[in-house]
Amino acid sequence: MGLNSAPLPSAGKKRQIGTSLSEINVTPFVDVMLVLLIIFMVTAPMMQSGIGVNLPQAETESAPAEEGLTISVSLDKYIHVGESVININLLERRLRDHFAGKTKKIVYIKADEGLSYGYIVTIMDIAKKAGIETVGLVTEPVEKNGKKKS
Numbered sequence: 828m829g830l831n832s833a834p835l836p837s838a839g840k841k842r843q844i845g846t847s848l849s850e851i852n853v854t855p856f857v858d859v860m861l862v863l864l865i866i867f868m869v870t871a872p873m874m875q876s877g878i879g880v881n882l883p884q885a886e887t888e889s890a891p892a893e894e895g896l897t898i899s900v901s902l903d904k905y906i907h908v909g910e911s912v913i914n915i916n917l918l919e920r921r922l923r924d925h926f927a928g929k930t931k932k933i934v935y936i937k938a939d940e941g942l943s944y945g946y947i948v949t950i951m952d953i954a955k956k957a958g959i960e961t962v963g964l965v966t967e968p969v970e971k972n973g974k975k976k977s
Contacts, residue, residue: 883938883940883966883967884940884966884967884968884969885966885967885968885969887966887968894931894933895931895933895934895935895961895963896908896909896922896925896926896933896934896935897934897935897936897937897965898918898934898935898936898937898950898954899937899938900936900937900938900939900942900946900947900950901939902939902941902942904942904946906918906950908921908922908925915949915950915953918950918953918954918957919953919956919957920957922934922953922954922957922958922959923957923958926957926958926959931960932958932959932960932961933959933960933961933962933963934954934959934961934962934963935962935963935964935965936950936951936954936962936963936964936965937965938950938964947964
């Protein structure tokens with residue numbers, strides 16, 4: 828028997844090639860993503876409620892213009908500049924930084940009607956110290972029958 832005549836050990840059996848799963852099952856992933864999408868769709872409108880400020884009423888309408896910065900002051904004396912809450916002691920520096928290099932320096936204050944007059948004057952004074960040229964107060968219009976518009 829020569830080298831070529833010896834049977835190979837696996838020659839009699841057919842060799843089985845293992846098949847691997849070449850595709851990933853994405854059904855659980857899609858299910859999870861759809862649930863997350865529904866959760867975000869339900870909670871997104873609740874997150875855009877804004878800052879709860881009960882504005883005072885006035886017969887003339889005073890809505891802030893596009894070019895100025897709006898400062899909101901809630902009843903519990905939290906000062907909101909944009910989306911962030913800022914301490915009253917840091918307000919002057921924040922206003923200086925915001926208006927650095929700008930020609931028009933306009934600030935609108937949306938303050939809750941339950942706040943004291945002195946607290947609003949303090950905020951206006953800080954804005955004037957920061958170099959703000961114009962400080963405006965935002966009010967809510969009054970309907971004819973004396974009730975607030977909703």
